[in-house]
Amino acid sequence: MKSSFWKAGHTPTLLSSFLYFDLSFMVWVLLGPLAVQMALDLQLSPSQKGLMVATPVLAGALLRIVMGVLVDQIKPKMAGLIGQVIVILSLLLAWLHGIETFQHALLLGLGLGFAGAAFAVALPLASRWYPPEHQGTALGIAGAGNSGTVFAALFAPGLAVAFGWNNVFGLALIPLLIVLVVYMVYAKDAPDAPAPKSLGQYLAILKDKDAWWFMFFYSVTFGGFVGLASSLTIYFNDLYSLGPVVAGYCTAACVFAGSLVRPLGGVIADRIGGVKTLLVMYSAAAVLLAMMSFGQPTYQIALAIIVPVMAVLGMGNGAVFQLVPQRFRKEIGVMTGLVGMAGGIGGFYLAASLGYFKQHYGNYQIGLLIFACLAVMAMVGLMGVKTRWRTTWGSATTAKV
Secondary structure: OOHHHHHHOOHHHHHHHHHHHHHHHHHHOOHHHHHHHHHHHHOOOHHHHHHHHHHHHHHHHHHHHHHHHHHHHHOHHHHHHHHHHHHHHHHHHHHHHOOOOHHHHHHHHHHHHHHHOOHHHHHHHHHOOOOHHHHHHHHHHHHHHHHHHHHHHHHHHHHHHHHOHHHHHHHHHHHHHHHHHHHHHHOOOOOOOOOOOOHHHHHHHOOOHHHHHHHHHHHHHHHHHHHHHHHHHHHHHHHHOOOHHHHHHHHHHHHHHHHHOHHHHHHHHHHHOHHHHHHHHHHHHHHHHHHHHOOOOOHHHHHHHHHHHHHHHHHHHHHHHHHHHHHOOOOHHHHHHHHHHHHHHHHHHHHHHHHHHHHHHOOOHHHHHHHHHHHHHHHHHHHHHHHHHHHOHHHHOOOOO
């Protein structure tokens, strides 16, 4: 990483954005690693399990639009404070009251959606400090908050065994409160933030076909990542009869791979261009998801396929967000919300569909094959727009497209 990068922006804000994003993602997918134990106590069907872990993903997706609007209206730092307080209150209520029914779990999922919406705040908060040639790296670092999903998978099932799964909601409040204090002290809004836009201007962005392309591309990379992150503990438990703790460790290994390489995806995209990077990622994801759909005989072989799946999806996430600020720099707040919403909808679809196909067909194959086909469609779509992108807005930026 070039030394000039660290002089180009505001490092305390970049690291505060990362921590806020990291802990938000940890609690956003918390129901996934706890799903095996919760489903046993609440007597949930496969479809209900799928819907329970998918609900925070959908809520987070829709709330990203709300947070994207708030970012432009009241600035990113204040929007992030509001989101963090709502998440903390939701977990506090769940811990003190207890989750006793499927409906209670869905209500908590809605509250945790605000944690998923952190994406629409943390990325503009960091992005606005950095020039075009460092966007991929800056957003890769801030976006590495995806790694919070690792902590959920690594620690939540074990803590649930030791203290009961309901008390995990209370324990999660400790790091959340620490990060809230760090965020309040060190995060700063960039001085040259764009002026707030009217609702009409937000809607006008949706008239631009490039906005829809970016939304689709991210629904595959991020949707695949978060959909699998939410579902893998159930997947390993169902297919290989692993206990919740071991299933959680396997999930953590997969999620860690996807989170660790997200910044690498941004760096590679800065070097060779986001389009070229994404074409490689989509083709690899399609092949690996198709292989995964056939169900491997042991969980060790399954890991050898799922870890690379998560890695290519993670790098794809970084590559998409190398391109978005080049095309929509002045609208980065609302575009982050729109693209992030699409990513969350992709994740909701994948997690919910895996539960549905498991209940009705007895396996996950159809759900995984459909998602592999979406990766192929993304690759074809990208090949269709790459020449236009490179000869229009791509030729006007200093960064590689």
